[in-house]
Amino acid sequence: MAGEGEPLRGLWYMPALAKSLKPGQMRREMLLGEPVLLGRMRDGQAFAMRDICPHRGVPLSAGKILPENTVQCPYHGWRFRNDGVCSVIPSLVDGQDLDPAKIRVRSYPLREQDGLLWVYVPARNEAPKTDPPRVPIQNAVPRWDETQLFPCDIDHAVIGLMDPVHAAYVHDHWWWKRTPRPKEKHYAPLPFGFVMTAHKPSKPAYSLLGDVTTEITFELPSTRFEIIKGSLFGKAFTVVGLTVCTPREAQSTSIIQVFYWPGLLFFIRPFFTALGPTFIADDRKIVELQREGLKFDPHLMLIQDSDQPAIWYHRVKKAWAESLESGADFVNPVQERTLRWKS
Ligand code: FES
Numbered sequence: 068m069a070g071e072g073e074p075l076r077g078l079w080y081m082p083a084l085a086k087s088l089k090p091g092q093m094r095r096e097m098l099l100g101e102p103v104l105l106g107r108m109r110d111g112q113a114f115a116m117r118d119i120c121p122h123r124g125v126p127l128s129a130g131k132i133l134p135e136n137t138v139q140c141p142y143h144g145w146r147f148r149n150d151g152v153c154s155v156i157p158s159l160v161d162g163q164d165l166d167p168a169k170i171r172v173r174s175y176p177l178r179e180q181d182g183l184l185w186v187y188v189p190a191r192n193e194a195p196k197t198d199p200p201r202v203p204i205q206n207a208v209p210r211w212d213e214t215q216l217f218p219c220d221i222d223h224a225v226i227g228l229m230d231p232v233h234a235a236y237v238h239d240h241w242w243w244k245r246t247p248r249p250k251e252k253h254y255a256p257l258p259f260g261f262v263m264t265a266h267k268p269s270k271p272a273y274s275l276l277g278d279v280t281t282e283i284t285f286e287l288p289s290t291r292f293e294i295i296k297g298s299l300f301g302k303a304f305t306v307v308g309l310t311v312c313t314p315r316e317a318q319s320t321s322i323i324q325v326f327y328w329p330g331l332l333f334f335i336r337p338f339f340t341a342l343g344p345t346f347i348a349d350d351r352k353i354v355e356l357q358r359e360g361l362k363f364d365p366h367l368m369l370i371q372d373s374d375q376p377a378i379w380y381h382r383v384k385k386a387w388a389e390s391l392e393s394g395a396d397f398v399n400p401v402q403e404r405t406l407r408w409k410s
């Protein structure tokens with residue numbers, strides 16, 4: 068069972084944006100401590116497979132993608148289709164009846180949608196029972212994205228992301244900071260997590276979009292959507308921010324943030340380009356600092372309502388791990404509730 072700090076399996080992870088792979092490109096990406104070859108065949112099909120040749124262990128990502136849409140190992144030229152099945156072993160001569168198709172590299176289910184690549188990491192070789200999350204906006208085209216590597220496990224990355232009170236200290240910028248005052252936010256369960264229901268945001272940065280409401284969802288394994296709704300010139304619009312924490316290795320997690328907005332909001336892009344990287348770097352720096360304390364394996368606390376989202380995260384995670392273990396249906400332990408804190 069996945070313990071403290073360990074990522075869950077049997078779920079979809081988002082290691083990269085679709086645009087990061089052109090046809091004929093591939094590379095190694097670590098995912099939950101496993102070397103994954105993420106690639107795109109010449110025909111445009113993206114795929115993910117274990118980045119280890121089953122013959123003698125060379126990373127397949129160091130080979131090449133052939134025009135016939137196979138991956139060729141750089142060592143002895145074995146070729147693999149995008150489902151991981153071996154199609155050619157060049158050293159075989161007539162009469163040697165070894166069937167290459169009996170040899171395969173483990174492949175990972177991959178889904179390309181909304182400009183994102185989602186990879187399913189199975190618990191025990193099973194096919195996915197769920198679909199990867201959809202970005203809740205029409206014609207979802209990523210307009211801005213930023214990726215940073217945090218030196219921490221997935222739990223600290225997720226908890227830092229949902230922490231409601233760190234902003235005044237960590238994101239100490241005029242466009243984000245507000246003098247702390249009492250807050251009251253309503254939360255409800257979602258199938259695999261919870262939502263902070265729609266409310267008027269108080270941070271100054273939102274005023275760029277006029278009078279808006281925002282809703283923030285979190286679902287396993289580490290998917291957060293912020294859904295901002297407003298109107299401009301009498302036309303309703305939606306802006307969606309997606310943030311995922313993608314676990315690479317035990318103590319490294321990518322934070323990937325992608326924003327979607329309709330064409331009519333073209334003027335907000337400079338704002339993201341100018342401030343987005345700084346904002347995520349704030350969180351990264353505090354995680355780097357936190358690592359200095361975590362080295363000594365201290366006992367930590369989660370207190371009261373302001374840490375309740377983190378407490379829920381641990382509970383939802385535990386419930387998922389138990390359902391995987393026992394085969395019983397997952398039951399979300401989160402109950403509808405209003406949380407109060409000062410921030
Ligand atoms: S190691 Fe890959 S073909 Fe031999």
Ligand SMILES: [Fe+2]
Nearest residue numbers: 227228237350
């Ligand atoms: Fe933050």
